[in-house]
Amino acid sequence: MQCEKQRAITSQQLMGQLPPPRVTPSRPFLHSGVDYAGPFQLRTIRGRGGRFYKGYLILFVCLSTSAIHLEVATDYSTSGFIAAYKRFTGRRGLCKCIYSDCGTNLVGADRELRNLFSAANKEWRALAQLLADDGTAWKFNPPSAPHFGGKWESNIKSVKNHLKKIVGSTTVLQEFRIYSVNKQ
Template identity: 45%
Template sequence: MGNLPQQRLLPGGYPFQCTGVDYAGPIMAASRQGRGCKLIKVYIAIFVCFTTKAIHLEVVSDLTSNKYLLALFRFISRRGKPDDIYSDNGTSFVGACNELSKFLKTNCDSLSEQLANDGIKFHFIPAYSPHYGGLWEAGVKSTKFHLRRVLGNCNLTFEELNTTLVQIEAILNSRPLTPLSSDPADCTPLTPGHFLIGRPLTSLPRHDIKDHSTASLSRFQRIEQLRQHFWARWSKEFVSELQHRTKWQKGNDTLKLGALVVVKEDHLPPLKWRLGRVIAVHPGSDGIVRVADITTSVGVIRRAFNRICPLPVDAEFG
Protein backbone atom coordinates (compact mmCIF):
# COMPACT_ATOMS: atom_id res chain seq x y z
CA MET A 1 0.00 0.00 0.00
CA GLY A 2 1.37 3.39 -0.99
CA ASN A 3 1.52 6.50 1.14
CA LEU A 4 -1.40 8.89 1.35
CA PRO A 5 -1.30 11.76 -1.18
CA GLN A 6 0.19 14.96 0.15
CA GLN A 7 -3.13 16.74 -0.42
CA ARG A 8 -4.79 14.43 2.14
CA LEU A 9 -2.36 15.45 4.89
CA LEU A 10 -1.92 19.21 4.44
CA PRO A 11 -4.52 21.34 6.28
CA GLY A 12 -6.45 23.55 3.88
CA GLY A 13 -7.66 27.07 4.42
CA TYR A 14 -11.32 26.07 3.99
CA PRO A 15 -13.42 22.96 3.33
CA PHE A 16 -13.39 21.54 -0.20
CA GLN A 17 -10.21 23.45 -1.11
CA CYS A 18 -8.98 20.15 -2.52
CA THR A 19 -11.90 18.05 -3.73
CA GLY A 20 -12.49 14.63 -5.21
CA VAL A 21 -15.54 14.02 -7.39
CA ASP A 22 -17.26 10.96 -8.79
CA TYR A 23 -20.66 9.82 -10.05
CA ALA A 24 -23.03 7.29 -8.49
CA GLY A 25 -26.08 5.78 -10.12
CA PRO A 26 -28.11 5.57 -12.18
CA ILE A 27 -31.29 5.99 -10.13
CA MET A 28 -34.77 6.00 -11.62
CA ALA A 29 -36.82 9.13 -10.96
CA ALA A 30 -40.34 10.14 -11.99
CA SER A 31 -40.73 13.01 -14.44
CA ARG A 32 -43.74 14.31 -12.48
CA GLN A 33 -46.35 13.23 -9.96
CA GLY A 34 -49.54 11.43 -10.89
CA ARG A 35 -50.46 8.97 -13.59
CA GLY A 36 -48.73 8.96 -16.92
CA CYS A 37 -45.37 9.98 -15.52
CA LYS A 38 -42.23 8.71 -17.21
CA LEU A 39 -39.24 7.19 -15.48
CA ILE A 40 -35.92 8.87 -16.25
CA LYS A 41 -32.37 8.03 -15.26
CA VAL A 42 -30.61 10.46 -12.94
CA TYR A 43 -27.17 10.37 -11.35
CA ILE A 44 -25.56 11.63 -8.16
CA ALA A 45 -22.43 13.80 -8.30
CA ILE A 46 -20.45 13.26 -5.10
CA PHE A 47 -17.90 15.87 -3.99
CA VAL A 48 -15.58 14.85 -1.12
CA CYS A 49 -13.22 17.18 0.76
CA PHE A 50 -9.71 15.73 0.98
CA THR A 51 -8.95 17.06 4.48
CA THR A 52 -12.26 17.24 6.37
CA LYS A 53 -13.96 14.22 4.71
CA ALA A 54 -17.09 16.36 4.23
CA ILE A 55 -19.47 15.23 1.47
CA HIS A 56 -21.59 17.29 -0.93
CA LEU A 57 -24.27 15.65 -3.12
CA GLU A 58 -25.80 16.98 -6.34
CA VAL A 59 -28.46 15.41 -8.57
CA VAL A 60 -27.46 15.31 -12.26
CA SER A 61 -29.88 14.46 -15.04
CA ASP A 62 -27.33 12.92 -17.44
CA LEU A 63 -23.60 12.30 -17.94
CA THR A 64 -22.81 15.12 -20.36
CA SER A 65 -20.13 17.70 -19.65
CA ASN A 66 -22.66 20.53 -19.57
CA LYS A 67 -24.69 18.90 -16.80
CA TYR A 68 -21.52 18.22 -14.84
CA LEU A 69 -20.54 21.87 -15.22
CA LEU A 70 -23.96 22.95 -13.92
CA ALA A 71 -23.51 20.66 -10.90
CA LEU A 72 -20.00 22.07 -10.41
CA PHE A 73 -21.34 25.65 -10.53
CA ARG A 74 -24.01 24.81 -7.92
CA PHE A 75 -21.32 23.24 -5.76
CA ILE A 76 -19.06 26.30 -6.06
CA SER A 77 -21.93 28.69 -5.28
CA ARG A 78 -22.62 26.93 -1.97
CA ARG A 79 -19.20 25.62 -0.90
CA GLY A 80 -16.74 27.98 -2.57
CA LYS A 81 -14.34 27.47 -5.46
CA PRO A 82 -11.87 24.63 -4.94
CA ASP A 83 -8.24 24.99 -5.94
CA ASP A 84 -7.85 21.38 -7.09
CA ILE A 85 -10.36 18.79 -8.30
CA TYR A 86 -9.38 15.12 -8.54
CA SER A 87 -11.41 12.60 -10.50
CA ASP A 88 -11.17 9.55 -12.71
CA ASN A 89 -11.00 9.70 -16.50
CA GLY A 90 -14.75 9.86 -17.10
CA THR A 91 -15.78 11.71 -20.25
CA SER A 92 -17.85 14.18 -18.21
CA PHE A 93 -14.87 15.22 -16.12
CA VAL A 94 -12.42 15.43 -19.01
CA GLY A 95 -14.92 17.40 -21.09
CA ALA A 96 -15.54 19.85 -18.26
CA CYS A 97 -11.80 20.39 -17.84
CA ASN A 98 -11.34 21.06 -21.56
CA GLU A 99 -14.31 23.41 -21.67
CA LEU A 100 -13.15 25.46 -18.69
CA SER A 101 -9.61 25.61 -20.07
CA LYS A 102 -10.91 26.73 -23.47
CA PHE A 103 -13.06 29.41 -21.82
CA LEU A 104 -10.12 30.82 -19.86
CA LYS A 105 -7.83 30.82 -22.89
CA THR A 106 -10.40 32.34 -25.26
CA ASN A 107 -11.54 35.07 -22.90
CA CYS A 108 -8.19 35.82 -21.32
CA ASP A 109 -8.03 39.25 -22.94
CA SER A 110 -11.53 40.31 -21.93
CA LEU A 111 -11.22 39.12 -18.37
CA SER A 112 -9.06 40.81 -15.82
CA GLU A 113 -5.68 39.24 -15.16
CA GLN A 114 -6.65 38.24 -11.65
CA LEU A 115 -9.83 36.46 -12.77
CA ALA A 116 -8.11 34.69 -15.68
CA ASN A 117 -5.46 33.25 -13.37
CA ASP A 118 -8.01 32.31 -10.73
CA GLY A 119 -8.87 28.94 -12.27
CA ILE A 120 -9.29 25.39 -11.03
CA LYS A 121 -6.62 22.74 -11.47
CA PHE A 122 -8.05 19.43 -12.68
CA HIS A 123 -6.19 16.22 -11.88
CA PHE A 124 -7.02 12.81 -13.30
CA ILE A 125 -5.97 9.50 -11.77
CA PRO A 126 -4.45 6.79 -14.03
CA ALA A 127 -6.90 4.91 -16.21
CA TYR A 128 -8.36 1.67 -14.84
CA SER A 129 -7.03 2.45 -11.34
CA PRO A 130 -10.05 3.08 -9.09
CA HIS A 131 -7.95 2.42 -5.97
CA TYR A 132 -6.24 5.78 -6.60
CA GLY A 133 -9.58 7.40 -5.82
CA GLY A 134 -10.39 5.47 -2.67
CA LEU A 135 -11.57 8.60 -0.84
CA TRP A 136 -14.43 9.40 -3.21
CA GLU A 137 -15.11 5.72 -3.89
CA ALA A 138 -15.83 5.38 -0.16
CA GLY A 139 -18.24 8.32 -0.44
CA VAL A 140 -19.96 6.61 -3.37
CA LYS A 141 -20.34 3.43 -1.32
CA SER A 142 -21.74 5.27 1.73
CA THR A 143 -24.33 7.04 -0.41
CA LYS A 144 -25.25 4.42 -2.99
CA PHE A 145 -25.14 1.16 -1.01
CA HIS A 146 -28.04 1.87 1.35
CA LEU A 147 -29.85 4.43 -0.84
CA ARG A 148 -30.74 1.79 -3.43
CA ARG A 149 -32.05 -0.48 -0.69
CA VAL A 150 -34.24 2.13 0.99
CA LEU A 151 -35.60 3.43 -2.32
CA GLY A 152 -36.65 0.01 -3.59
CA ASN A 153 -39.49 0.46 -6.08
CA CYS A 154 -40.20 4.02 -4.91
CA ASN A 155 -39.81 6.48 -7.80
CA LEU A 156 -39.39 10.01 -6.46
CA THR A 157 -39.64 13.16 -8.50
CA PHE A 158 -36.50 15.21 -9.14
CA GLU A 159 -37.36 17.62 -6.31
CA GLU A 160 -38.19 14.83 -3.86
CA LEU A 161 -34.99 12.98 -4.72
CA ASN A 162 -32.94 16.14 -4.27
CA THR A 163 -34.52 16.69 -0.84
CA THR A 164 -33.74 13.11 0.17
CA LEU A 165 -30.11 13.43 -0.97
CA VAL A 166 -29.58 16.70 0.92
CA GLN A 167 -30.86 15.04 4.09
CA ILE A 168 -28.58 12.05 3.47
CA GLU A 169 -25.73 14.52 2.99
CA ALA A 170 -26.45 15.93 6.47
CA ILE A 171 -26.46 12.41 7.95
CA LEU A 172 -23.07 11.59 6.39
CA ASN A 173 -21.59 14.90 7.58
CA SER A 174 -22.78 14.34 11.15
CA ARG A 175 -20.52 11.32 11.75
CA PRO A 176 -18.04 11.74 14.63
CA LEU A 177 -14.38 11.84 13.61
CA THR A 178 -12.38 12.45 16.79
CA PRO A 179 -12.82 14.06 20.25
CA LEU A 180 -13.14 17.83 20.08
CA SER A 181 -11.14 18.31 23.29
CA SER A 182 -9.38 16.32 26.00
CA ASP A 183 -11.73 17.61 28.73
CA PRO A 184 -13.27 14.55 30.49
CA ALA A 185 -16.56 16.44 30.89
CA ASP A 186 -16.79 17.27 27.16
CA CYS A 187 -18.65 14.64 25.14
CA THR A 188 -18.72 16.64 21.90
CA PRO A 189 -16.98 15.03 18.89
CA LEU A 190 -15.49 16.77 15.89
CA THR A 191 -17.63 16.16 12.78
CA PRO A 192 -17.42 17.31 9.14
CA GLY A 193 -20.37 19.58 9.96
CA HIS A 194 -18.12 21.65 12.24
CA PHE A 195 -15.98 22.61 9.24
CA LEU A 196 -19.04 23.48 7.15
CA ILE A 197 -21.25 25.46 9.56
CA GLY A 198 -19.09 25.78 12.69
CA ARG A 199 -21.27 23.52 14.84
CA PRO A 200 -22.79 20.01 14.78
CA LEU A 201 -25.51 19.29 12.25
CA THR A 202 -28.91 18.66 13.86
CA SER A 203 -32.42 17.93 12.62
CA LEU A 204 -35.94 18.70 13.73
CA PRO A 205 -37.63 16.06 15.90
CA ARG A 206 -40.07 13.92 13.92
CA HIS A 207 -42.29 10.93 14.56
CA ASP A 208 -40.77 7.50 14.09
CA ILE A 209 -42.47 6.08 10.99
CA LYS A 210 -39.92 3.47 9.92
CA ASP A 211 -42.34 0.58 10.53
CA HIS A 212 -45.43 2.25 9.04
CA SER A 213 -47.01 0.80 5.92
CA THR A 214 -45.98 2.67 2.78
CA ALA A 215 -49.56 2.67 1.48
CA SER A 216 -50.73 4.67 4.52
CA LEU A 217 -48.14 7.44 4.09
CA SER A 218 -48.29 10.56 1.96
CA ARG A 219 -45.43 11.37 -0.40
CA PHE A 220 -44.14 13.92 2.11
CA GLN A 221 -44.09 11.30 4.89
CA ARG A 222 -42.52 8.78 2.52
CA ILE A 223 -39.44 11.03 2.16
CA GLU A 224 -39.08 11.15 5.95
CA GLN A 225 -39.43 7.36 6.12
CA LEU A 226 -36.63 6.99 3.55
CA ARG A 227 -34.40 9.24 5.65
CA GLN A 228 -35.08 7.21 8.80
CA HIS A 229 -34.45 3.93 6.99
CA PHE A 230 -31.15 5.23 5.59
CA TRP A 231 -30.08 6.41 9.06
CA ALA A 232 -30.96 3.08 10.68
CA ARG A 233 -28.90 1.13 8.12
CA TRP A 234 -25.92 3.45 7.67
CA SER A 235 -25.37 4.41 11.33
CA LYS A 236 -25.13 0.75 12.38
CA GLU A 237 -22.61 0.07 9.62
CA PHE A 238 -20.53 3.16 10.49
CA VAL A 239 -20.39 2.36 14.20
CA SER A 240 -19.37 -1.21 13.44
CA GLU A 241 -16.47 0.04 11.30
CA LEU A 242 -15.14 1.98 14.30
CA GLN A 243 -14.51 -1.29 16.11
CA HIS A 244 -11.14 -2.71 15.11
CA ARG A 245 -11.05 -6.45 15.69
CA THR A 246 -7.65 -8.15 15.99
CA LYS A 247 -8.23 -11.87 16.42
CA TRP A 248 -5.48 -14.36 17.21
CA GLN A 249 -2.59 -12.10 16.29
CA LYS A 250 -2.48 -9.37 18.93
CA GLY A 251 -4.66 -7.39 21.28
CA ASN A 252 -4.95 -3.65 21.73
CA ASP A 253 -6.51 -2.32 24.92
CA THR A 254 -8.41 0.71 23.62
CA LEU A 255 -10.78 1.23 26.56
CA LYS A 256 -8.92 3.86 28.53
CA LEU A 257 -10.18 6.22 31.23
CA GLY A 258 -11.42 9.51 29.83
CA ALA A 259 -11.70 8.21 26.26
CA LEU A 260 -14.58 9.54 24.16
CA VAL A 261 -16.64 6.64 22.82
CA VAL A 262 -19.72 6.07 20.68
CA VAL A 263 -22.25 3.77 22.36
CA LYS A 264 -24.23 1.47 20.08
CA GLU A 265 -27.87 2.26 20.77
CA ASP A 266 -30.92 1.20 18.79
CA HIS A 267 -33.84 3.44 17.84
CA LEU A 268 -31.97 6.75 17.98
CA PRO A 269 -33.38 9.51 15.73
CA PRO A 270 -31.37 10.66 12.68
CA LEU A 271 -28.22 12.73 13.37
CA LYS A 272 -28.35 11.72 17.06
CA TRP A 273 -25.26 9.92 18.38
CA ARG A 274 -24.96 8.49 21.90
CA LEU A 275 -21.54 9.64 23.08
CA GLY A 276 -19.87 9.46 26.46
CA ARG A 277 -16.62 9.36 28.42
CA VAL A 278 -15.20 6.24 30.04
CA ILE A 279 -15.06 6.81 33.82
CA ALA A 280 -14.32 3.26 35.00
CA VAL A 281 -13.09 -0.01 33.47
CA HIS A 282 -13.61 -3.57 34.70
CA PRO A 283 -10.84 -5.98 33.61
CA GLY A 284 -11.55 -9.68 33.38
CA SER A 285 -9.61 -12.49 35.00
CA ASP A 286 -7.05 -12.29 32.16
CA GLY A 287 -6.53 -8.56 32.70
CA ILE A 288 -8.26 -7.50 29.47
CA VAL A 289 -10.90 -4.79 29.73
CA ARG A 290 -14.22 -5.85 28.24
CA VAL A 291 -16.69 -3.82 30.33
CA ALA A 292 -16.69 -0.11 31.14
CA ASP A 293 -18.80 2.51 32.91
CA ILE A 294 -19.61 5.46 30.66
CA THR A 295 -21.01 8.86 31.63
CA THR A 296 -23.44 10.21 29.03
CA SER A 297 -26.01 12.97 28.81
CA VAL A 298 -28.61 10.61 30.32
CA GLY A 299 -26.41 9.40 33.20
CA VAL A 300 -23.86 6.67 33.85
CA ILE A 301 -24.32 3.41 31.93
CA ARG A 302 -22.38 0.13 31.88
CA ARG A 303 -21.71 -1.50 28.53
CA ALA A 304 -19.63 -4.37 27.19
CA PHE A 305 -16.90 -3.80 24.63
CA ASN A 306 -19.04 -5.01 21.73
CA ARG A 307 -21.33 -1.99 22.30
CA ILE A 308 -18.51 0.54 22.70
CA CYS A 309 -16.64 2.23 19.83
CA PRO A 310 -13.70 4.46 20.92
CA LEU A 311 -13.07 7.43 18.65
CA PRO A 312 -9.52 7.76 17.29
CA VAL A 313 -7.28 10.41 18.86
CA ASP A 314 -4.57 12.52 17.26
CA ALA A 315 -1.80 10.05 18.10
CA GLU A 316 -3.58 7.31 16.14
CA PHE A 317 -3.78 9.49 13.04
CA GLY A 318 -0.06 10.03 13.01
Protein backbone atom coordinates (compact mmCIF):
# COMPACT_ATOMS: atom_id res chain seq x y z
CA MET A 1 0.00 0.00 0.00
CA GLN A 2 1.45 3.37 -1.05
CA CYS A 3 1.52 6.35 1.23
CA GLU A 4 -0.92 9.17 0.53
CA LYS A 5 1.90 11.68 0.85
CA GLN A 6 3.88 10.06 -1.96
CA ARG A 7 0.90 9.92 -4.32
CA ALA A 8 -0.28 13.46 -3.60
CA ILE A 9 -0.51 15.87 -6.52
CA THR A 10 1.02 19.24 -5.72
CA SER A 11 -1.13 22.25 -6.39
CA GLN A 12 -0.08 24.79 -9.00
CA GLN A 13 -0.57 28.52 -8.55
CA LEU A 14 -2.68 30.01 -11.32
CA MET A 15 -1.62 33.48 -12.44
CA GLY A 16 -4.27 36.10 -13.04
CA GLN A 17 -4.88 37.35 -16.54
CA LEU A 18 -2.89 40.52 -17.12
CA PRO A 19 -4.15 43.06 -19.64
CA PRO A 20 -2.42 43.01 -23.06
CA PRO A 21 -0.58 46.36 -22.56
CA ARG A 22 1.22 44.84 -19.54
CA VAL A 23 2.60 41.82 -21.43
CA THR A 24 2.98 43.07 -25.02
CA PRO A 25 6.44 44.48 -25.81
CA SER A 26 6.19 48.09 -26.98
CA ARG A 27 8.13 51.32 -26.83
CA PRO A 28 8.32 52.92 -23.39
CA PHE A 29 5.29 54.95 -22.30
CA LEU A 30 3.09 53.84 -25.20
CA HIS A 31 0.66 52.59 -22.53
CA SER A 32 0.95 54.68 -19.37
CA GLY A 33 -0.63 54.99 -15.97
CA VAL A 34 -0.82 58.38 -14.23
CA ASP A 35 -1.34 59.47 -10.65
CA TYR A 36 -0.73 62.46 -8.38
CA ALA A 37 1.42 62.59 -5.24
CA GLY A 38 1.63 65.41 -2.75
CA PRO A 39 1.21 68.15 -1.86
CA PHE A 40 4.82 69.15 -1.35
CA GLN A 41 6.09 72.55 -0.34
CA LEU A 42 8.00 74.24 -3.17
CA ARG A 43 9.99 77.44 -3.22
CA THR A 44 10.60 79.65 -6.26
CA ILE A 45 13.93 81.32 -5.36
CA ARG A 46 16.56 81.06 -2.64
CA GLY A 47 16.94 83.57 0.16
CA ARG A 48 14.58 86.25 1.33
CA GLY A 49 11.56 86.97 -0.75
CA GLY A 50 11.21 83.41 -1.94
CA ARG A 51 7.57 82.49 -2.14
CA PHE A 52 6.35 79.14 -0.83
CA TYR A 53 3.55 77.31 -2.56
CA LYS A 54 2.09 73.85 -2.84
CA GLY A 55 3.28 71.60 -5.59
CA TYR A 56 2.32 68.14 -6.72
CA LEU A 57 4.26 65.34 -8.33
CA ILE A 58 2.61 63.72 -11.32
CA LEU A 59 3.86 60.20 -11.86
CA PHE A 60 3.63 58.60 -15.28
CA VAL A 61 4.46 54.88 -15.27
CA CYS A 62 5.02 52.73 -18.34
CA LEU A 63 2.87 49.63 -18.12
CA SER A 64 5.17 47.39 -20.17
CA THR A 65 8.64 48.41 -18.87
CA SER A 66 7.72 49.81 -15.42
CA ALA A 67 9.78 52.94 -16.10
CA ILE A 68 8.57 56.08 -14.32
CA HIS A 69 8.56 59.74 -15.35
CA LEU A 70 7.98 62.50 -12.80
CA GLU A 71 6.58 65.96 -13.54
CA VAL A 72 5.88 68.83 -11.17
CA ALA A 73 2.54 70.64 -11.22
CA THR A 74 1.94 73.81 -9.26
CA ASP A 75 -1.73 73.14 -8.69
CA TYR A 76 -4.31 70.38 -8.71
CA SER A 77 -6.23 71.72 -11.68
CA THR A 78 -7.01 70.49 -15.16
CA SER A 79 -4.85 73.16 -16.80
CA GLY A 80 -1.92 72.23 -14.53
CA PHE A 81 -2.23 68.60 -15.55
CA ILE A 82 -2.48 69.44 -19.26
CA ALA A 83 0.71 71.53 -19.03
CA ALA A 84 2.52 68.63 -17.32
CA TYR A 85 1.11 66.18 -19.89
CA LYS A 86 2.45 68.34 -22.74
CA ARG A 87 5.90 68.33 -21.12
CA PHE A 88 5.68 64.56 -20.70
CA THR A 89 4.65 63.88 -24.30
CA GLY A 90 7.26 66.31 -25.59
CA ARG A 91 9.96 64.21 -23.95
CA ARG A 92 8.55 60.66 -24.09
CA GLY A 93 6.27 60.71 -27.14
CA LEU A 94 2.52 60.36 -27.49
CA CYS A 95 0.71 57.66 -25.59
CA LYS A 96 -1.69 55.23 -27.19
CA CYS A 97 -3.61 54.75 -23.96
CA ILE A 98 -3.51 56.37 -20.52
CA TYR A 99 -4.93 54.68 -17.44
CA SER A 100 -5.80 56.61 -14.29
CA ASP A 101 -8.17 56.78 -11.36
CA CYS A 102 -11.24 59.00 -11.42
CA GLY A 103 -9.58 62.13 -10.01
CA THR A 104 -11.58 65.26 -10.77
CA ASN A 105 -8.67 67.00 -12.48
CA LEU A 106 -7.96 63.94 -14.64
CA VAL A 107 -11.59 63.59 -15.69
CA GLY A 108 -11.61 67.35 -16.38
CA ALA A 109 -8.47 67.05 -18.50
CA ASP A 110 -10.09 64.28 -20.53
CA ARG A 111 -13.22 66.42 -21.01
CA GLU A 112 -11.17 69.48 -21.99
CA LEU A 113 -9.12 67.51 -24.52
CA ARG A 114 -12.33 66.15 -26.04
CA ASN A 115 -13.75 69.70 -26.26
CA LEU A 116 -10.59 70.88 -28.02
CA PHE A 117 -10.97 68.07 -30.52
CA SER A 118 -14.53 69.06 -31.33
CA ALA A 119 -13.87 72.80 -31.58
CA ALA A 120 -15.36 74.53 -34.61
CA ASN A 121 -12.29 76.60 -35.51
CA LYS A 122 -10.44 75.36 -38.64
CA GLU A 123 -7.05 75.51 -36.95
CA TRP A 124 -8.32 73.50 -34.00
CA ARG A 125 -10.01 71.08 -36.37
CA ALA A 126 -6.71 70.52 -38.21
CA LEU A 127 -4.89 70.06 -34.90
CA ALA A 128 -7.64 67.77 -33.64
CA GLN A 129 -7.40 65.69 -36.82
CA LEU A 130 -3.63 65.42 -36.41
CA LEU A 131 -3.94 64.35 -32.78
CA ALA A 132 -6.87 62.06 -33.54
CA ASP A 133 -4.65 60.23 -36.02
CA ASP A 134 -2.21 59.65 -33.16
CA GLY A 135 -5.27 59.18 -30.89
CA THR A 136 -4.75 58.79 -27.20
CA ALA A 137 -7.44 56.81 -25.42
CA TRP A 138 -8.04 57.54 -21.74
CA LYS A 139 -9.33 54.72 -19.56
CA PHE A 140 -10.48 55.31 -15.99
CA ASN A 141 -10.57 52.84 -13.13
CA PRO A 142 -14.00 52.19 -11.68
CA PRO A 143 -14.92 54.54 -8.81
CA SER A 144 -14.04 53.21 -5.35
CA ALA A 145 -11.52 50.73 -6.79
CA PRO A 146 -8.04 52.11 -6.08
CA HIS A 147 -6.58 48.61 -6.17
CA PHE A 148 -7.05 48.62 -9.96
CA GLY A 149 -4.17 51.09 -10.19
CA GLY A 150 -1.72 49.01 -8.20
CA LYS A 151 1.10 49.57 -10.71
CA TRP A 152 1.21 53.34 -10.21
CA GLU A 153 0.05 53.36 -6.58
CA SER A 154 3.04 51.22 -5.56
CA ASN A 155 5.36 53.56 -7.46
CA ILE A 156 3.82 56.57 -5.68
CA LYS A 157 4.61 54.88 -2.36
CA SER A 158 8.18 54.21 -3.48
CA VAL A 159 8.75 57.78 -4.78
CA LYS A 160 7.36 59.31 -1.56
CA ASN A 161 9.56 57.02 0.54
CA HIS A 162 12.75 57.88 -1.37
CA LEU A 163 11.91 61.58 -1.55
CA LYS A 164 11.31 61.65 2.21
CA LYS A 165 14.68 59.96 2.82
CA ILE A 166 16.56 62.34 0.52
CA VAL A 167 14.82 65.66 1.12
CA GLY A 168 13.45 65.18 4.62
CA SER A 169 11.45 68.13 5.91
CA THR A 170 13.24 70.79 3.83
CA THR A 171 11.43 72.64 1.09
CA VAL A 172 12.27 71.81 -2.49
CA LEU A 173 13.59 74.65 -4.62
CA GLN A 174 12.02 74.71 -8.05
CA GLU A 175 14.41 76.45 -10.40
CA PHE A 176 13.65 77.33 -13.97
CA ARG A 177 16.81 77.33 -16.06
CA ILE A 178 17.31 77.60 -19.79
CA TYR A 179 20.18 75.53 -21.06
CA SER A 180 21.94 76.57 -24.22
CA VAL A 181 23.84 74.20 -26.45
CA ASN A 182 27.14 75.44 -27.87
CA LYS A 183 27.56 74.28 -31.46
CA GLN A 184 31.16 73.64 -32.42
